[in-house]
Amino acid sequence: MLAKQTTRRIIEPGTKLMSDGNEVTTYSNLLSGVVKLTKILADGRQQIVGLQFAPDFIGRPFKRENQLDAEAATRVSVCSFPKSVFERLIINSPSVEHRLHHQALKELDEARTWMLTLGRKTAAEKVASLLYYISCHIDPERPHLEGPVEFELPLTRAEIGDFLGLTIETVSRQFTKLRKSGAIEIVHNRSIKLLSLDQIRRHAKLDPET
């Protein structure tokens, strides 16, 4: 549908899809990879306010200007289309709006969960929470089973700090702590193995279900 006006692109890590303060001109669907959404204070302090995984929709509907940056965290493949196409699509099809509404609510739930994490959890709990979150989203295929999970972190230590409101050093120390406690194995910097999901959940102060 509307194939002519959509373009598929591969985007390298670090490339911006949207910039804070710029006019919204295109929307995208994320086909693979991870995109990070960030906010920056005038003095440079930075906060990641969300991660998007395939097959998320990227862009802020109904707004002239973006309020955040979207940047590829890994190599990413997206399908983009101009604002005009988006607007025609959504006017003609309530089911598209319904789908976007659903995603907005899902992201709202997530953002609020992160507010709890940022405001009330310790550094160790924050790192465990992020590891668990990523492990749940990184691989759309994998069912939610117990047992060890291994995956490649889509974020550097600095980005993890910017997500969790911590410094690089604190993040690094919490990784070593989790490793020494036997909850995770650091296969090689970005490549992490969660030895027991249940244990990670306990470290993250998450309920058994979540």
Add this chain to the structure above:
Amino acid sequence: MLAKQTTRRIIEPGTKLMSDGNEVTTYSNLLSGVVKLTKILADGRQQIVGLQFAPDFIGRPFKRENQLDAEAATRVSVCSFPKSVFERLIINSPSVEHRLHHQALKELDEARTWMLTLGRKTAAEKVASLLYYISCHIDPERPHLEGPVEFELPLTRAEIGDFLGLTIETVSRQFTKLRKSGAIEIVHNRSIKLLSLDQIRRHAKLDPET
């Protein structure tokens, strides 16, 4: 419209409108007052993840269970209706869904702004940010002018702490600090006067516009 199946109620501060883990049974529109949305960890640590002001819609569409508590922070007046009415309404009218979608996106923007505040701002900046935010929403009438604004805080010091990820004591100290710096006047505990919006914005590290 549908007047028969909606009920108007006055709710006293501290009364719950929704509870985490409970099934969603009713939705409401907030007519006046302030409602706080909170999340709680198993060990009692608490985080306010949003405030709702008139005329916000309250409730999580399309979900069986609530993931947070909604509680009247002030005396509140709401107009409630059962889930079944809500579902009929939204199926028959795309414009209702559109309105809710808009609000969800607005709340998402706000939640992400709070993530930046929680993760990266200092205690003083947090308190100033909250005062500015409340001053902008507490009175739907007041235009966004400069000059002093006086209003009644809808939250106790403890609740402010739960919003900003701080303790009561730190909140209190930041109030005295802001008072001594001449940015605010504490008329009487809950009754605050912002002497200069511009100065508050600077304390909050907000851009001149926001």
Add this chain to the structure above:
DNA sequence: GACCGCTGTTGATCCATGTCAAGGCGAAGG
């Protein structure tokens, strides 16, 4: 009008995390 209980303030001390500094490791490039 004395006694409570609740909310808020203030001071003294402590500690989790930030800051500063050094060094390790692997990849890229001469």
Add this chain to the structure above:
DNA sequence: CCTTCGCCTTGACATGGATCAACAGCGGTC
């Protein structure tokens, strides 16, 4: 092979905010 650079780790020390403790103001209420 050696150098450089980016990313990560570790140690020593500093500090913002938490914790603990005391007390003030201010309705209720008996």
